[in-house]
Structures are given as C-alpha cells and as structure tokens.
Amino acid sequence: TQLLEQSPQFLSIQEGENLTVYCNSSSVFSSLQWYRQEPGEGPVLLVTVVTGGEVKKLKRLTFQFGDARKDSSLHITAAQPGDTGLYLCAGGGYGQNFVFGPGTRLSVLP
Amino acid sequence: NAGVTQTPKFQVLKTGQSMTLQCAQDMNHEYMSWYRQDPGMGLRLIHYSVGAGITDQGEVPNGYNVSRSTTEDFPLRLLSAAPSQTSVYFCASSYSRGRTFHIYTFGSGTRLTVV
Numbered sequence: 001t002q003l004l005e006q007s008p009q010f011l012s013i014q015e016g017e018n019l020t021v022y023c024n025s026s027s028v029f030s031s032l033q034w035y036r037q038e039p040g041e042g043p044v045l046l047v048t049v050v051t052g053g054e055v056k057k058l059k060r061l062t063f064q065f066g067d068a069r070k071d072s073s074l075h076i077t078a079a080q081p082g083d084t085g086l087y088l089c090a091g092g093g094y095g096q097n098f099v100f101g102p103g104t105r106l107s108v109l110p
Numbered sequence: 111n112a113g114v115t116q117t118p119k120f121q122v123l124k125t126g127q128s129m130t131l132q133c134a135q136d137m138n139h140e141y142m143s144w145y146r147q148d149p150g151m152g153l154r155l156i157h158y159s160v161g162a163g164i165t166d167q168g169e170v171p172n173g174y175n176v177s178r179s180t181t182e183d184f185p186l187r188l189l190s191a192a193p194s195q196t197s198v199y200f201c202a203s204s205y206s207r208g209r210t211f212h213i214y215t216f217g218s219g220t221r222l223t224v225v
Contacts, residue, residue, distance in 0.1 A: 031211035042200050042216030093211055100153040
C-alpha cells in the first residue's frame with residue numbers, strides 16, 4: 001500500500017510570513033497533486049506535477065516535485081488569511097487510484 | 111455549472127439503519143469515486159467506477175455498496191450503519207489528462223453521524 005505523509009500536521013502563522021509544507025512517501029508516484037480544502041467543502045485541485053524536479057508556480061504558491069518522484073513541497077510566500085485551509089497532497093497516475101495524505105492544516109492570522 | 115452534487119449535506123442514523131448517499135455529476139466524466147475523510151487519516155477510497163455498469167472496491171469497502179447505472183449517478187449505500195461509519199463522505203468525478211493523470215472534482219460532502 002502506498003502511503004503519503006505530510007508535515008507539519010498543523011501550522012499557525014502571521015499574515016505576511018512565508019511557509020513550506022511537505023509531502024513524503026517511500027513510494028514512487030507518476031504524478032502528484034495538491035489540493036486545498038476549506039471547512040464544509042470538498043478539496044479543490046491546485047496543481048498537478050508529473051516530472052521529477054518539476055517546479056510550478058501559482059501566484060504566491062510554489063510547488064516542487066522531488067527528483068525521485070517520492071516527495072513534494074508547497075511553499076507559500078507572504079501568506080494571507082485567505083490561504084487558511086487544509087492542504088492535501090495526493091499521489092497516483094493514469095489507471096491508478098490516487099492516494100491522499102492526511103493533510104496540513106494551515107491557519108494564517110491577520 | 112453544478113459539477114458534483116451530493117445529498118444530503120448532513121445525516122444522523124441509528125445503528126443498524128440503512129441509507130443511500132446520492133451523488134450526481136453533470137460533466138460527463140467516466141470515472142467516479144467515493145471517499146471518506148476522518149481526522150488525521152486523509153481521504154480513503156471506498157468504491158470507484160470507471161464507467162456505467164462497472165464498479166470496484168477501494169481501500170475501505172466493507173459495509174458499503176455502490177452501483178453505476180448511468181454516467182451521471184453514483185449512489186453509495188450503507189447496508190447496516192455502525193458508529194465506525196461516522197465520517198464525512200465525499201464523491202468525486204474525474205477525467206484523464208493525456209492518459210497521464212486524473213483531474214478530480216469533489217462534491218461538498220455529506221457529514222454522517224451514526225449513534
């Protein structure tokens with residue numbers, strides 16, 4: 001069974017700070033996705049990375065896929081209260097069911 | 111642009127009762143799936159379907175049944191509810207991007223409490 005671990009489990013920061021959250025596995029994934037989930041809602045896809053070493057930017061969010069395709073990171077620059085939520089990573093590929101990590105719960109205080 | 115619609119939003123059941131969680135999508139996606147989300151455990155796959163008439167088990171299928179008679183609908187049935195099935199349930203539909211990975215759209219969830 002492929003497992004994904006995420007760290008930290010909880011993170012509380014002040015508005016304007018930078019942060020990085022991590023997603024790690026002992027398994028190789030053909031692709032990895034990051035989602036943000038707000039209370040009472042389903043996860044919303046932020047990005048998919050498919051190539052080892054790939055870096056994608058989405059405004060203030062930077063996503064990186066590890067060279068060995070076993071890990072990924074999400075870096076947020078100048079966090080805002082609107083970034084508050086549960087960040088989930090998921091690994092898988094075509095023909096595979098995606099496996100989800102337990103998430104990092106981020107709180108950005110004004 | 112409804113996407114994935116789940117009903118009900120909230121439900122309380124007594125142990126032993128049965129019920130059906132409804133899921134409908136209007137994006138003509140072939141692939142649909144059901145997950146449960148419990149604190150600290152992420153989303154766990156219950157059942158999935160790769161098209162009408164085809165279903166298969168996920169990681170935690172015991173106590174749940176599914177059917178897929180149409181592309182649009184994928185109901186999840188709890189046969190005899192148990193307190194261990196207290197959870198938030200999410201339905202998702204997806205399509206493949208270049209036969210490389212799936213793009214998922216999730217519903218807003220059903221919060222189920224079994225007492």
